[in-house]
Amino acid sequence: MCRLALLGILACLPSLFAADTPTKGKATAFVAPATKLAPAVKRLGDKGDKEGLDYLVYLPADYDQDKAKLWPLVVFLHGSGERGADVQLVRKTGLTQTLEQRGATAYVMIAPQCPLGGGWNTGALDKLLDQTLADYRVDKKRVILTGLSMGGYGDADTAVKLTAGQAMIDAAKQAGAVAKFTIYPGVGHQSWGKAYTEPELESWILAKKK
Secondary structure (H helix, E strand, O other): OOHHHHHHHHOOOOOOOOOOOOOOOOOOOOOOOOOOOOOEEEEEOOOOOOOOEEEEEEOOOOOOOOOOOOEEEEEEEOOHHHOOOOHHHHHOOOHHHHHHHHOOOOOEEEEEOOOOOOOOOHHHHHHHHHHHHHHOOEEEEEEEEEEOOOOOOOOOOOOOOHHHHHHHHHHHHHOOOOOOOOOOOOOOOOOHHHHOOOOOHHHHHHOOOO
């Protein structure tokens, strides 16, 4: 298991997954709408680096006011439809969209982009985590991993069966995690639309510490 995923479990938090429809060939450019919370665009490694990643960074409005404060860190992994060489695609859906529409975040969030033609590179994600811990004032005991698609799980999901989600939760509990499994009857793939707007979700996540 990669260290990033392990930190998510040790923080006693379930990853939230769902699935979207993968695109074929080169992804089309995405023009982001007007937003209340614009992200910074960063790069891990040089262009052409196999473990390099472009990523977005979202910071709380008062991040710079208290130089001693440590913030929770959320790592958001997008779905297969947002892979490519244009990191703005990551803003299309999921937690990035939720934060931008709300216009505020109670944590530092990074959202990397997976290149076309493959899945998430755990080695690259571990390097990105190390870089983020060095660059930002984050609480190492409050690192949260969340995402959708590319191996995700949902109720009434025709791509990935509900039993796979249950197996993930069972494994997390056996490892000592306090996991909550919410099923949305009849929702299907795009269950993240409901999950990321649940009023209790964010406070539940931020209350956990490893």
